[in-house]
Amino acid sequence: MPPARAWSVALFGVDGLLVEIEADLGGGRPGVQIVGLPDTALQQSKERVRAAVCNSEEPWPDRKITFALSPAALPKTGAGYDLALACVALAAAAAIPQEALDSTALLGELALDGRLRTIRGVLPALLAARRAGIRRAVVPSPALPEAGLVSDLDVYGADTLAEVLRWLRGEADLPTPKPTTTTTQTTPCPDLTDVVGQPEARWALEVAAAGGHHLLLVGPPGTGKTMLAERLAGLVPPLTGEQSLEVTAIHSLAGTLSADSPLITSPPFIAPHHSISVAGLIGGGSGLAKPGAISTAHHGVLFIDEVGELGPQRLESMRTALEQGEVRLARRDGLVRYPAQFQLVLATNPCPCAPPRDSECICQSSARRRYAARLSGPLMDRVDLQVRMRPLSHMHVDPDNPPENTATVRHRVLAARARAQHRWSQHGWPNNAAVPGPALHREYALPKPTTALLDRSLAHGVLTGRGADRCLRVAWTLSDLDQSDRPTADHVAAALEFRDRAPRP
Template identity: 60%
Template sequence: MGDLARVWSVALHGVDGVPVEIEAAIGGGIPGVHLVGLPDASLQEAKDRVRSAIVHSDRTWPNERIVLALSPATLRKTGSRFDVALAVGVLAAHRTIRSERLHGTVLLGELALDGRLRPVRGVLPCLLAARDAGMRRAVVPRDGLAEAALVDGIDTFGADTLGDVLDWADGLRELDPAVPDVSRGPAPAAPELADVIGQADARHALEIAAAGGHHLLMVGPPGTGKTMLAQRIVGLLPELDPAEALQLASIRSVAGPLGAAGPLPRLAPFVAPHHSASAAAVLGGGSGVARPGAVSLAHRGVLFLDECPHWPASVLDALRTPLEEGEVRLARADGTVRYPARFQLVLAANPCPCAPPIDRDCTCRPDVRRRYLARLSGPLLDRVDLRVPMYPLTALSAADEPGERTATVRGRVLDARAAAVERWSAHGWRCNAEVPGTELRARFPLPRVVVEPLEKRLEAGELSARGADRALRVAWTLSDLAGTDRPDRAAVDAALYFRHRGAA
């Protein structure tokens, strides 16, 4: 009878890894393989993959009763990343390989029938969880080495086949280690803001949005630069700090292997799904444990929805919760997962379905125009801080007068962001858009004469309480851009100007 062996792997629950202890026991009954510990269907299929991979690695499959227990038993185990750990556990229990190197080692990877190691999703968050649990080493498929190199504090090695892993466990060979890429190199260049011709109001709104983390809606006919402006906002945003970059990389890793990741990208993400994307693609979904969607891939960056009136109303309205809470919760039969989703929403829309270059050429009936933009619900628009109309270019001479360059505007944005951080960091907020309205009014009240325009709009029913709070946040951003200590009445008037402009 073989001995009992223990090996380690990691399960994923959202972007959080949970170390899983795999116990392998051999003997004591009719030959067969029994998996216990809430394995899903893909993990149940691992029995056939593991057996074939062991045989094709020139090792003997024990023709006995094999029990493989995955603990914690109450956590649903999904995916194929446990294959290597299961195979090594079986052979360690059968005393076919030595087990000294397996202590404190996490094993990740899917097995092909011939013993090759295939890449798996979530290597990065798995290794982070293993490191935090005190594991010393990890073995991953070679294709995951670049991703594994992003995690320090744990020795990670890459293997091509199960035979390589088994020879390493026996001390017959060494595996290639993950080598961190410490060269930062030049950051990828963001699109240049000066390429956008004219549109002074829209450029100013873009600067305000970048400085305060505010949501933005641009309405105008095709060819006025809506998409160009949206793409250029990431060049104005501050770089992600190491913790944010690692969190974003973990989300991307869960969505799919990072591949040749290199150094952690520090540029804020820009995600622009097509309007035909499903709710699962935008919010996250899939069978079993839901995967992250576009809102999570845009975490700490920008989610751009072009042609937003063409989006299904159900998808647009579903954005309201992550816009308020900064996370998305996805409930499935296998459990509820949470993914971070703190993003800036940038919307672009044509003024009507026919969208002629010049508004006077519109052939749409008035009721059609109203219904077109009415597809954006009131509750969603109430969460959009800045709304700006865009007009066609009417003079070619404007092309000879380029606007400010990205570097110039970014300097003002970073100064405004620094002022906001200095003011709010003690309270746990980093930009004006994150500050709750109650805290803004209670801890930093403004004189009655300054907020009088807001109160008049509230009394007239032209502004909701949420809208007033959002306008107040924009006023603080305008104050930061102007270099003043707090907003004056002109800043509040400007915030309302941007909130009520445009057809929306």
């Protein structure tokens, strides 16, 4: 009897590869062998699959069975192959028709009693299966809403192995995903009216939202640094359809999707604790690396409070991702790539004692220098906007002149983003922060009198080439907010002033 075949998917980061699973019944002592570089979890699936088949009242082949997973040189990890292994074993014994397995991807982990357990990464796995020509797929029922996000693919859900086998024999139907609604579900965000005072910081937050710039907030505790950062996600536009799928795929791998509303339509706001490890921040783990905080913040905001306590190793590990928009992680089982196009917001105290006012600081000058030096020059060179927060002098809000709310500021931000998108649309750059430096000096070069202040700063060594490029990007954002066609010398001066507010001893 020729070997039976079934299909599953191997994931490498957000990329997937179709895996062909063959089952052959041979002579000799009964037993199970899996070839094709399986990891420990996959090796142990032999016992799970056999118990699940027997407890589903199906006869397990009383012969030697060999499973071959192809491509053979590709490491296979996890328990997501269980359902495919059980079905292909029964197809090899002629218990189910081989034709039913053709062009069908099978995903899911099996319990010993035959129940199907959900797995991580269903969305990216089905996207990869669709690209490979698969026409239908079976997933555990809890993952059905997530699987339904993939168009042009017939998706079915099941709770047990017995249900899948009856469906493959044509004896029963499996449920399909409910139609997805077209309404956008946005996560409620706190309002800017809650922030008392801080006009410079509020303006910097608006500029950051309009251009997608990184932001540093420096000030004593209780001045509103965290409150401002939490309100940034409410100022930026919702995710596009393509961005939503990218973000949802990453959160599927991280296991943070909600079954009620699996599609993420709002920019994520990720705020890890300052004690997070490098692996938790960038991604890591044994075997194949898992996504970290910077990847779950893709197309969203990554807020790091108490950044002075984070440590240089973790801070410097973000530098490459800030420039390239992705992170590549090499581990034992291969290299994975995760997108990481996030907007970084940092918050720190001016010194270790962090008094309400600078005049009350009791730190020695050497301690202040060491504290400020925790934010290295190369990292600060990548932060476009650096703002010092004012100490609060009163908590009273003038009822005749209340602070602007999020809706008012968001209206200006969206108008500025629309101007930038229209300008960069032919190049595919989503915002001003994404414009490469060469384009700023060639196709969109500003007149020499406009950039004279930048030239003097470069000549005196107070600004690097990267810093000058970032000043130009901020200047374009300021001109968009002013509804100007091109930045003026005042816009360039204001952009340069944002870089002169870093924490100093």
